[in-house]
Amino acid sequence: MLVTFSALTALCALAVQVQAISKVTRTGRYLYQEDGTRFYIKGIGYQMQGERHESEDNHFGEPGTFIDPLADAAACRRDLEHLRAASINTLRVYSVDSSLNHDECMRLFSDANIYVILDLTLPVIASIDRTQPSWSTNMLDVFIRTINTFEKYDNVIVYNIGNEVVDRVQSSLATLPFLKAVARDVKAYLKSINSDRLVGFGSTFLDSPGNSGVHRSIAQFLSCGSEETSIDIFGLNDYTWCGSRGSLDQSSYRADITQFADYNVVAYFSEYGCTDARPEPRPWTEVEVLLGEDMSVAWSGGVAFNYFPTAAVNGDFGVVTLSADNTTVTVSEEFTSLGERYGAFNGPNSPSRDSVAAPTYGTCVAPTGASNTLPGTPNNEACSCLLGALSCRPNAAAVADADLRAQLTGEACGLLSRAGGSCDELNGNGATGVYGRAAACGPDVKLAYAMSSFYEREGRNAQSCNFGGNASLNPGASPTVDAPAAAGTCVPSPNAAILPALSEPSSNSGSPNPAPSAGNDGGNNPPANNNRGNGASGSAVRIGAFAFVSAMSAFWVLA
Ligand SMILES: *[C@@H]1O[C@H](CO)[C@@H](O)[C@H](O)[C@H]1NC(C)=O
Numbered sequence: 149m150l151v152t153f154s155a156l157t158a159l160c161a162l163a164v165q166v167q168a169i170s171k172v173t174r175t176g177r178y179l180y181q182e183d184g185t186r187f188y189i190k191g192i193g194y195q196m197q198g199e200r201h202e203s204e205d206n207h208f209g210e211p212g213t214f215i216d217p218l219a220d221a222a223a224c225r226r227d228l229e230h231l232r233a234a235s236i237n238t239l240r241v242y243s244v245d246s247s248l249n250h251d252e253c254m255r256l257f258s259d260a261n262i263y264v265i266l267d268l269t270l271p272v273i274a275s276i277d278r279t280q281p282s283w284s285t286n287m288l289d290v291f292i293r294t295i296n297t298f299e300k301y302d303n304v305i306v307y308n309i310g311n312e313v314v315d316r317v318q319s320s321l322a323t324l325p326f327l328k329a330v331a332r333d334v335k336a337y338l339k340s341i342n343s344d345r346l347v348g349f350g351s352t353f354l355d356s357p358g359n360s361g362v363h364r365s366i367a368q369f370l371s372c373g374s375e376e377t378s379i380d381i382f383g384l385n386d387y388t389w390c391g392s393r394g395s396l397d398q399s400s401y402r403a404d405i406t407q408f409a410d411y412n413v414v415a416y417f418s419e420y421g422c423t424d425a426r427p428e429p430r431p432w433t434e435v436e437v438l439l440g441e442d443m444s445v446a447w448s449g450g451v452a453f454n455y456f457p458t459a460a461v462n463g464d465f466g467v468v469t470l471s472a473d474n475t476t477v478t479v480s481e482e483f484t485s486l487g488e489r490y491g492a493f494n495g496p497n498s499p500s501r502d503s504v505a506a507p508t509y510g511t512c513v514a515p516t517g518a519s520n521t522l523p524g525t526p527n528n529e530a531c532s533c534l535l536g537a538l539s540c541r542p543n544a545a546a547v548a549d550a551d552l553r554a555q556l557t558g559e560a561c562g563l564l565s566r567a568g569g570s571c572d573e574l575n576g577n578g579a580t581g582v583y584g585r586a587a588a589c590g591p592d593v594k595l596a597y598a599m600s601s602f603y604e605r606e607g608r609n610a611q612s613c614n615f616g617g618n619a620s621l622n623p624g625a626s627p628t629v630d631a632p633a634a635a636g637t638c639v640p641s642p643n644a645a646i647l648p649a650l651s652e653p654s655s656n657s658g659s660p661n662p663a664p665s666a667g668n669d670g671g672n673n674p675p676a677n678n679n680r681g682n683g684a685s686g687s688a689v690r691i692g693a694f695a696f697v698s699a700m701s702a703f704w705v706l707a
């Protein structure tokens with residue numbers, strides 16, 4: 149009894165001594181802790197691999213599903229001691245389900261002084277698609293729900309708006325105006341709830357011999373114009389240092405120092421850890437340089453990729469293995485080496501916070517292939533108005549089925565085009581800066597727009613609003629208002645930036661929706677966006693640029 153009692157007393161005394169995690173904030177282009185010490189990210193990717201999404205556009209082998217790593221308390225407890233032993237201070241998490249409970253994982257990590265960089269995107273259903281970009285109400289709702297769920301945790305430092313959205317295909321640069329619009333809107337939302345968490349983006353490494361400055365121009369565009377439209381922290385997924393073959397000059401690190409010498413916001417490696425020198429275990433010799441004097445002028449550490457087993461074309465990026473029942477973890481030699489490096493190097497504690505000047509935001513120069521004109525804020529009120537006014541709408545079953553929805557939209561647009569009409573209002577073009585009036589609405593509204601346009605073009609013949617039994621007439625629509633007219637009334641300006649708001653109050657996040665209810669039009673909301681953490685399928689959460697990175701790293705080593 150006595151023993152138990154003293155043990156308890158000791159525990160209580162210990163508990164009292166646990167201090168809240170130090171808040172990390174940005175001053176200019178650096179991160180600082182509360183006491184003014186410069187903060188460097190000693191991070192690791194912390195997400196199990198989802199299932200590969202089968203699509204011909206999926207060059208990176210990106211997953212279509214995800215497993216929320218912050219909702220499994222037993223797993224977080226299992227991993228905690230290893231993360232601490234490796235001096236890891238930040239986890240990068242790529243997708244979470246805002247309807248789940250994250251309290252225990254977040255508390256465990258916070259108590260251990262481990263921060264979280266959280267990507268707001270979900271595979272396929274809530275990320276900017278690089279071939280058909282759109283920043284729409286359904287994505288906005290997912291992002292706001294995730295923010296509302298995670299705002300209560302004191303160890304979230306960054307919300308990422310995307311990862312590797314621009315790839316080597318030239319046309320993907322047209323996603324940039326969308327990404328900048330997402331940054332603008334997420335920042336406005338955070339400001340409206342008095343949050344000072346940072347907004348970030350993780351970029352593909354895009355330079356190649358003879359073609360440098362590509363990702364630097366993306367970094368510039370995302371941090372240009374004004375504080376309100378800029379990211380706070382730019383991540384580069386840099387896999388150019390390959391094990392013992394790597395060095396400052398053999399990798400891109402020298403170029404990283406030069407290119408980002410005058411960058412205005414924080415920069416870090418949002419992924420690193422080339423596996424090309426396998427079977428040699430990664431020695432993580434780059435950590436000393438990444439956290440060294442030269443790099444520290446512009447860079448604030450990085451995120452080693454990846455904790456969990458992560459199969460890719462050029463090997464497995466994981467540094468631990470799990471037992472068959474998931475209850476125990478075995479760390480690899482690579483993990484131990486990474487931990488030794490993280491433990492040994494801290495990064496210079498300079499410049500001092502007081503000496504850092506306020507950042508300047510340069511004139512925006514969109515890279516070739518991207519427009520300076522951004523799409524508007526997804527506006528739930530406007531999209532609800534539009535849906536309410538459209539003459540022909542998909543039935544609930546079609547709305548609920550993402551694949552069927554996509555198929556029917558293709559069919560309706562095909563029919564419309566053969567009838568001399570077009571689905572232009574559904575699309576935004578980030579290369580020309582022309583955004584359709586329904587482009588920022590959810591897929592249900594887009595489908596209704598296409599169906600209605602066809603039905604109206606066919607002289608409102610009831611047979612034209614059938615689509616194999618997937619659609620029906622909207623009794624509330626005016627017979628004299630067609631789809632373009634409805635869009636003109638409900639969405640007068642597709643480029644307008646407004647304060648973002650949810651379509652309906654969040655019912656599952658456990659925290660109130662603090663945004664003004666601009667998105668509430670009195671119950672005429674679109675049918676459920678049905679994209680809350682169901683992790684459907686498609687080309688989006690970008691964990692690792694495997695195939696591409698491998699090709700690039702080979703370049704660097706050969707060059
Ligand atoms: C181990 O965890 C993964 C990810 O959560 C899960 O898919 C798998 O079913 C688990 N295995 C067991 C035996 O619980």
Ligand SMILES: *[C@@H]1O[C@H](CO)[C@@H](O)[C@H](O)[C@H]1NC(C)=O
Nearest residue numbers: 552555556559615616617618
């Ligand atoms: C809906 O559309 C799909 C695709 O054209 C079709 O296969 C299906 O039969 C239609 N009807 C219903 C009720 O699902």
